[in-house]
Amino acid sequence: MSTVLQTRDLRKEFDGVVATDGVNYAIDNKTLECIIGPNGAGKTTFFDLITGVLTPDSGTVEFNGDDITGLSVHEIARKGVVRKYQTPSIYNEISVDRNIRIAFGEDGTTDPNRRVKKILNRVGLAAVDDQIAGTLDHGRKQWLEIGMVLASDPSLILLDEPTAGMTTSETSRTADLITEINDKENISIITIEHDIDFVRQLNCPVTVLHNGSVLASGQLSDIEDNNEVQEVYLGR
Amino acid sequence: MVGTIILFLLPLVASPYLSFLAAQYYLFGLLGISLGIMWGYGGILSFGQAAFFGLGAYIMAWSFGLSPLPINPAYIALMIAPLATGLTAGLLGLVLFYSDVKDVYFVIITLALSVILEQLAVSASDIFGGFNGIYVPRMALSIPGLFSIKLINDRLFYYVALLAMLGGYVVCYRVVNSPFGERLIAIRENERRTKSLGYDTAWYKTQAFALSGSLAGIAGALYATLSQFVSPPLTGFVLSTEVVIWVAVGGRTLLLGAAVGSILVNAASTVLSSVIASQYIMILGILFIIVVVAFRRGIVGYIIDRYDIKGKL
Amino acid sequence: MLDIVAVISQIIFATSVLIIAALGLGITFGMMGVINLAHGALITVGAYTAFAITNAGLSLWVAFIIAPVVVALVGLIMEISVISRLYDRPLDTLLATWGFALVIQEVIKVIFGTSARSVPNPYSDPVVVLGSSLPKYRLFLTGLSIGVILVTYIGFQYTSFGLRSRAVIQDDQMANMLGTNVNRVYRATFMIGAALAGLAGAAVAPIVGVDPRTGIGYLVQSFFVVIVGGTGQLLAGTLSGSGLIGGSAALLSFESSQTFAQTIVFVFAIIVIRLRPQGIFRGQ
Numbered sequence: 001m002s003t004v005l006q007t008r009d010l011r012k013e014f015d016g017v018v019a020t021d022g023v024n025y026a027i028d029n030k031t032l033e034c035i036i037g038p039n040g041a042g043k044t045t046f047f048d049l050i051t052g053v054l055t056p057d058s059g060t061v062e063f064n065g066d067d068i069t070g071l072s073v074h075e076i077a078r079k080g081v082v083r084k085y086q087t088p089s090i091y092n093e094i095s096v097d098r099n100i101r102i103a104f105g106e107d108g109t110t111d112p113n114r115r116v117k118k119i120l121n122r123v124g125l126a127a128v129d130d131q132i133a134g135t136l137d138h139g140r141k142q143w144l145e146i147g148m149v150l151a152s153d154p155s156l157i158l159l160d161e162p163t164a165g166m167t168t169s170e171t172s173r174t175a176d177l178i179t180e181i182n183d184k185e186n187i188s189i190i191t192i193e194h195d196i197d198f199v200r201q202l203n204c205p206v207t208v209l210h211n212g213s214v215l216a217s218g219q220l221s222d223i224e225d226n227n228e229v230q231e232v233y234l235g236r
Numbered sequence: 237m238v239g240t241i242i243l244f245l246l247p248l249v250a251s252p253y254l255s256f257l258a259a260q261y262y263l264f265g266l267l268g269i270s271l272g273i274m275w276g277y278g279g280i281l282s283f284g285q286a287a288f289f290g291l292g293a294y295i296m297a298w299s300f301g302l303s304p305l306p307i308n309p310a311y312i313a314l315m316i317a318p319l320a321t322g323l324t325a326g327l328l329g330l331v332l333f334y335s336d337v338k339d340v341y342f343v344i345i346t347l348a349l350s351v352i353l354e355q356l357a358v359s360a361s362d363i364f365g366g367f368n369g370i371y372v373p374r375m376a377l378s379i380p381g382l383f384s385i386k387l388i389n390d391r392l393f394y395y396v397a398l399l400a401m402l403g404g405y406v407v408c409y410r411v412v413n414s415p416f417g418e419r420l421i422a423i424r425e426n427e428r429r430t431k432s433l434g435y436d437t438a439w440y441k442t443q444a445f446a447l448s449g450s451l452a453g454i455a456g457a458l459y460a461t462l463s464q465f466v467s468p469p470l471t472g473f474v475l476s477t478e479v480v481i482w483v484a485v486g487g488r489t490l491l492l493g494a495a496v497g498s499i500l501v502n503a504a505s506t507v508l509s510s511v512i513a514s515q516y517i518m519i520l521g522i523l524f525i526i527v528v529v530a531f532r533r534g535i536v537g538y539i540i541d542r543y544d545i546k547g548k549l
Numbered sequence: 550m551l552d553i554v555a556v557i558s559q560i561i562f563a564t565s566v567l568i569i570a571a572l573g574l575g576i577t578f579g580m581m582g583v584i585n586l587a588h589g590a591l592i593t594v595g596a597y598t599a600f601a602i603t604n605a606g607l608s609l610w611v612a613f614i615i616a617p618v619v620v621a622l623v624g625l626i627m628e629i630s631v632i633s634r635l636y637d638r639p640l641d642t643l644l645a646t647w648g649f650a651l652v653i654q655e656v657i658k659v660i661f662g663t664s665a666r667s668v669p670n671p672y673s674d675p676v677v678v679l680g681s682s683l684p685k686y687r688l689f690l691t692g693l694s695i696g697v698i699l700v701t702y703i704g705f706q707y708t709s710f711g712l713r714s715r716a717v718i719q720d721d722q723m724a725n726m727l728g729t730n731v732n733r734v735y736r737a738t739f740m741i742g743a744a745l746a747g748l749a750g751a752a753v754a755p756i757v758g759v760d761p762r763t764g765i766g767y768l769v770q771s772f773f774v775v776i777v778g779g780t781g782q783l784l785a786g787t788l789s790g791s792g793l794i795g796g797s798a799a800l801l802s803f804e805s806s807q808t809f810a811q812t813i814v815f816v817f818a819i820i821v822i823r824l825r826p827q828g829i830f831r832g833q
Contacts, residue, residue: 051432078434089429091422102422105434152433281640335823340584343643344772345819351769352812359808473765477647484644515659521651528644529631 002064004029004156004188005081010049010059012212019045021212022059027156032182032189034199037209038232043192044086046209047158051083052076063156078106080155084162088141092134096125096144099133103151115151123147123177139170146177150185157181159191163198175201208232243398252390256462259390259397261502263459264482265495266401270451271483272494273408277417278444279424280339284346285479287353288325288449290471292317292456294357297370297466308384310375310461317457318450325449329442336438347473354472369467372460393462400458401495404451408491411447420444481524487534496536554681556803562687563795565694568787569752570767571774572697573745575787578772579780580718581738583632584643589768590653591620591743595750596759597657600666609671609755616751617744623653624743628736636735657761670755686756693752697745702784714738770794773818779828786830794818 005027012020019042027033035043048054050061052073060069068076077083091099100116109115120126123143128136133144142162149157159178163171175198182189193199199206199220207217208229216226223229246258271285292313299305299313328349332342357364364370374393378384387393411417422430423437431437460466469475479498486497501520508516531538570592577583585591598619599612627649635642672685705711717724717734725731750764757763778790794814801810822828 072436073431074434074436077432082434083432085428085432089426089432091425091429093425102418102430103433148429148433281643331819331823335826337822337826340639340643341776341822341826343584343640344769344776345822348769348773348815348819351765352815355808356812359806480644480647515655518652518655518659521648521655524651525631525645525648528641528648529634532641 002029003027003062004031004064005050005190006062007050008060008062010046010061011057012045012049012054013057019212020049020056023209023212023214025207025214027188027190030182030186030188032178032191032202032204034202034204034206035190035192035209036194036196036199036206037215041209042212043209044160045212047083047160047192050076051081051158077152080153081158082149082152082154082156083158084142084145084149084160086160086164088138088145090133090141090145090148092132094133095130096120096133096136097129099144100147100151103148105152109151109153119147119150122150122180124173139166142166142174143177150181154187156188156190159189161192161194163193163195171195171198172201174198178202240402244395246394255394256390257503257506259394259462260459261499262394262397262401263455263462264479264502265498266404266455267452267479268482268486268494268498269401269404269408269491270448270455271479272488272491273411273451274444274448275483276488276490276494277412277424278420278441280441280445281343281480282346282445282448283343283473283480284349284476285448285452286473286475287346287350287471288321288452289456289459289475290353290357290466290468291321291324292453293460293466293470294364294370295320295453296375296457296460297365297372300372300461301370307380308376308378311378313457314454317453321453321456322446322450326442326446329445330438333438333441333445347476350471350473350476354468357468357471364468365466367468369465372464372466374464375461387461397458397462400454404454405491405495408447408451412491416440416443481520483534484524485527485534487537487540489533490537490540493534493536497534552681554679554683556800558678558681558683558687559799559803560796561691563799564791565687565691566753567770567774567791567795568694569690569697569745570749571771571791572701572787573742573749574771575775575778575780575783576745577739577742578775579783579786580714581735581742582639583636583739584639584646585742586643586647586768587627587650587653588746588771589764589766590650591623591746592750592753592764592767593657593761594623594653595620595747596668596754596763597661597666597750598747599668599751599754600661600759603668604666609668609751612668612751612754613748617747620747620750621740621744624740625736627743628739632739633732633736654761663761665758665760667758668754690752697748698784698788705783710737773815775828777818777821777828779830781828781830786828789829793821
């Protein structure tokens with residue numbers, strides 16, 4: 001199994017506050033993993049550092065063996081690391097269909113019509129393909145964004161709280177969706193989450209971040225038994 | 237379509253003076269379009285379009301100043317002006333867009349560009365002619381060896397100006413409806429997402445700015461030989477900010493709005509200034525404020541929305 | 550042969566003028582995020598107020614009190630009628646304030662005509678400092694700029710209004726929940742920014758003359774001061790920005806014309822912005 005993403009001693013500081021404190025993290029190819037942690041643990045900052053939104057003060061980020069530290073956002077995205085943001089980041093003024101098409105990116109794709117259909121079916125939005133994205137309800141906007149991420153042909157997907165604001169049934173469907181993407185498309189996925197039930201449904205390895213560093217990692221059951229983690233986080 | 241035909245027939249009934257005025261308006265229309273494509277489609281406000289317009293005008297003036305030349309000096313200017321202005325805009329874009337400069341700062345910097353250029357034109361008077369400006373003869377339409385018609389006839393120049401504006405409009409229309417245009421709009425709507433999908437947004441913005449600059453440069457070059465006089469205010473911030481008003485009033489998200497707004501506001505100014513003397517600027521300012529607050533899609537945009545006229549304009 | 554005292558004093562003077570001119574903008578733009586393109590026009594109103602008052606026979610010092618009040622009222626009109634509706638639309642604020650700039654300029658032209666006016670300089674005789682002859686009025690301006698900084702500092706740090714203002718600017722939702730009338734604070738803060746512009750206009754009137762375009766030059770310069778200085782710290786940013794922009798312009802104008810110096814400074818400022826888009830003192 002090869003490592004698709006690896007960070008070494010990743011560090012980032014803001015005006016004296018250490019947001020990311022020497023994080024060593026690795027995820028293997030075609031794996032699905034979760035990152036959890038209390039608010040302010042530095043989870044989104046971690047994603048920012050990986051995707052080029054922020055440049056680390058020290059440390060490196062490697063993607064499929066290549067050093068991508070310090071590259072710009074679009075360059076990293078082109079290499080295959082695509083992100084879904086915490087608040088739905090889609091094109092509100094155009095249709096669902098066109099949102100997906102734009103996501104095909106610079107290089108476009110062969111047979112776009114077929115691919116659009118396939119993706120919309122996968123995320124459950126086939127019935128609303130010509131609806132204006134801004135008029136979708138919150139849950140569907142999240143799925144649209146996931147669809148767009150899929151359309152851009154990623155090797156690694158970063159999901160930042162994909163179920164924020166979703167109902168229980170929507171959360172369930174999202175868990176199925178993510179598992180399916182990982183299984184069928186063989187794409188590696190890292191997802192940040194707050195919702196422990198969602199993490200449980202995904203049944204994947206978990207890394208706990210606290211104050212910018214890795215507190216613990218392993219299977220959810222082990223994490224739940226971990227005293228430190230309980231002190232810091234669980235009981236929500 | 238009907239409107240365009242009317243425009244073509246106008247000089248047959250209008251006086252030479254009206255044709256002259258209209259030609260000016262068309263060139264301002266082209267200037268408005270140059271802002272429209274940046275602002276309306278790229279979402280980036282440039283407060284310095286006159287810098288490119290004026291630069292184009294000076295290039296035309298210098299071209300004639302270098303006579304006698306084997307080639308029609310106006311043709312030389314019309315080739316160099318868009319290149320020079322486009323390159324300047326592109327370079328500035330490269331510097332600014334790649335450093336993630338906030339939109340607001342871009343406005344200030346482009347405003348400063350206009351101010352600087354005007355000051356330069358005033359002070360470097362051996363090159364720019366200072367306040368006294370430079371006189372420019374009317375250009376000639378020529379095919380070497382065959383004929384050369386000097387465009388002294390205002391009605392003839394009317395057609396040149398109209399064609400220039402329509403040409404610029406068509407170019408922008410094609411750009412806007414191309415994949416490039418779609419991505420530009422995507423950048424305007426949500427730059428973060430567009431970047432995260434692998435698009436080099438700074439490069440797209442730079443290209444749009446370069447296009448905008450060269451269109452303004454062509455408009456300026458033609459304006460120089462039409463009005464036959466080039467002076468620092470043509471590069472200055474007053475004109476730069478006026479363009480913003482024309483396009484805002486007309487409707488910034490529509491190319492047609494930019495063009496029509498520019499033409500109408502200028503026509504109205506000419507009419508009003510003979511009636512209410514100096515107060516028309518005040519009225520324009522108040523109108524501008526109202527449009528900004530209440531009519532975000534401009535007057536043309538409002539009409540289109542109200543009467544539900546479809547089609548991408 | 551450069552006279553060191555003359556050089557240093559020029560730099561200090563240029564910095565002082567910019568501090569006075571830009572501080573008002575630093576408050577509205579740096580603190581409130583409002584891009585007030587009418588800032589230059591407000592300075593002009595201050596200058597014309599000074600003219601009107603001195604022309605009526607009163608002393609310049611009266612103008613120093615009246616001008617900020619007059620311009621604060623203009624600011625109030627702007628804020629109540631338009632600006633307060635546009636706080637969530639920064640680019641539209643920019644445009645609307647530009648509209649106001651045009652209207653204000655035209656109103657001035659209607660009332661006062663377009664020809665330049667002058668305001669008498671109460672300190673026109675020079676003062677000898679360290680062997681160099683320096684214009685007394687500019688020394689006064691330097692003192693005024695220090696005074697303005699001090700008053701602003703004390704005002705924002707130690708008065709209850711200052712505290713509320715900073716709270717609102719930091720987090721207006723929180724401030725609202727804690728009982729502060731956010732709209733009133735924004736309004737008052739905007740008026741203070743305007744008042745400072747008025748003071749600046751009155752202050753520079755004796756040395757630059759008064760005409761409808763007096764404020765425009767300061768508009769662009771003030772924005773560069775705020776952008777280069779950064780929006781993180783009001784006073785530190787304004788000071789460093791003014792020092793850099795004013796100082797380098799003053800230095801360069803010894804070697805070349807005023808205009809050319811300005812051009813170089815702008816290019817230099819653009820480079821600074823390129824390298825450090827948030828300015829020297831970074832904001833949120």
